[in-house]
Amino acid sequence: MPQGEPGQSRRPGRPTMREVARLAGVAPKTVSRVVNGVSTVDPQMAARVREAAEKLGYRPNLTASNLRRGDGRTATIGMLVEDAANPYSAALIRTVENIARERGVLVLIGSLDEDPDRERELALALIDRRVDGLVIVPAGRDQSYLIAEQRAGTCLVFVDREPKLLDADVVVSDNRQGAVTAVRHLMEAGHRRIAFLGDQASIPTAAQRLDGYLHALELAQVTADRTLIQQGLVTEQGAIEAARHLMALSDPPTALFTSQNLVTIGASRALRDLALENRVAMVGFDDFPLADMLRPGISVMAQDIEAIGRLAAHALFRRLDGDQSPTATTTVPTRLITRGSGEIPLGEPLRA
């Protein structure tokens, strides 16, 4: 016996303010006031409203609220990272999430996989959902498509890489100085033939790290040897092959500077396969879990991801709170962690 309107509303939808109002015998606006904690409501009436809301299982509709509301805030921000599954991105997400949570703000995430098209698509998809702001680790070389959105009121903060053709707050690691420190550290152990293994040259951080590497060599008056510079290593396997190739040179490097996580791990595998892990020194950029458990432990230039995420989130919320000051780029220092691999001294030449 299909009924149009039984006593209890059994239609699939959710109860609305209007229904709560009807049950409590008040106007919808009063329910709105109670839900928003407006203090001018009679306590007794408020109690009746809360009771009715409870009874119906009422939950406010934030999308409707956001639509009507003056400030148009959704209490939601978006975060676009390279890959939510990699430890760097994951740690960044978690830090931002924690700070957002303190303000009752939730985080929408998207992985870009270094694809500029995806960056654009996802950024716009987030904007279509009217996020209050965006934290972006950009994949593309042109963020001008965001100019209109920024002007329309979406706050933007960039992390790890600067935006192009767009003026926004940025938080980055000191990649160049970090690379200089890494290479000088290897030099202190006596090394002069130091190879550089890096990922795509198109990624700004990779370029900055190469720049630091070259600068450190120059400071020490060591002529850079192009054969020792391997770039465009995208996978762990690529890094393994590059390291093998380097070590097979007639005059192989005595130390490696690997400019990214996956590359560090790949090179580390290659050295072990060649039984050279205790003879060739290595410093990697980016720390990674269990780096201290390998033999030798892997010395790294660690980025302070927690600080980066915290600064980015704070920059975003400061803007959301109305800060109009000029945009700023914050540079976070990196830190050398010595664990063994970077302290292997220059020994006998590996090849006659």
Place this chain on the structure above:
Amino acid sequence: MPQGEPGQSRRPGRPTMREVARLAGVAPKTVSRVVNGVSTVDPQMAARVREAAEKLGYRPNLTASNLRRGDGRTATIGMLVEDAANPYSAALIRTVENIARERGVLVLIGSLDEDPDRERELALALIDRRVDGLVIVPAGRDQSYLIAEQRAGTCLVFVDREPKLLDADVVVSDNRQGAVTAVRHLMEAGHRRIAFLGDQASIPTAAQRLDGYLHALELAQVTADRTLIQQGLVTEQGAIEAARHLMALSDPPTALFTSQNLVTIGASRALRDLALENRVAMVGFDDFPLADMLRPGISVMAQDIEAIGRLAAHALFRRLDGDQSPTATTTVPTRLITRGSGEIPLGEPLRA
């Protein structure tokens, strides 16, 4: 000279359909049709609308659309995990994100840190934003607070642990069988004194793994020794201390079964500190990066996280597509990966 309405609309907000409509000289509804790709619009008119939208930098407001729209879908789902920064959760997020993306659905995330209150708060915060569905790795022991939401149309899928007092789809690993396999593997190497190191007993997966451990012993007619069972290990440091304690017993275990990632790594550190890593066998539950790079490599029961995430996402979207069939629990098998630590044979007793 403050102007109310200059030629170009310069107010901070975003252009709306109405403004696009005015510029294109059509009705708002026509803009709506163009934006939604309705085919009955005159191509010439559609082009004019698109041009106007482009010119104004128009972006549709999905929250408004969702409000008016019949199905009330936001093309957004929520995902509550233990901690977005841990590799297990991060991989899960990424898998779900990938499948959601194929449908133009974005993912809101939240980390629970095993806190039931946070689970409830975040789940409701997501529901207030009218997510279409939720993927939850529950922290609490009672999900009845979601019954009303489920009835109201929010699809729910649980991962890794079953919900309590709520009927919903579930995707879990075969924890018990995995533990049985791990312990039998250690027995095949001759071990009988096998310790169990696990995290909080309150977490269902932990209980299931302990259950499997006990069952395997029973099958082999080995009496379980309560002194060899260490539970409630929350941190890596806790696991280190537990392993130290076990190895200091007058009759220490010859093999360890560690029921969780952090515990495995802690135990591994402890064994290495005691120089026992090549004498005491160990199998861990959950694979982790670089497990193969340690010496010895750490043998593990690996969960198929990608399959779990995929099945969970598919279950969710099947429901969203209207599937009304009874809820189902899908169990995903685990896989033994041998890397050395689990194959260390029973040798001389460690203590006289």
Place this chain on the structure above:
DNA sequence: TGATGTCGAGACCACGTTGTCTCACCGTGT
């Protein structure tokens, strides 16, 4: 007692969009 001020609840509408309905217009058939 009457004028005034205060305060809290409700009426009304708009936020940006889309479902529904209307209606003008076109081509077709007789």
Place this chain on the structure above:
DNA sequence: ACACGGTGAGACAACGTGGTCTCGACATCA
């Protein structure tokens, strides 16, 4: 020439909520 069906654009209202304004009630004071 007229009726007709089909087609496509626009008018209108409503989704759930909150900003604004109104208004009645009650307290205060001259």
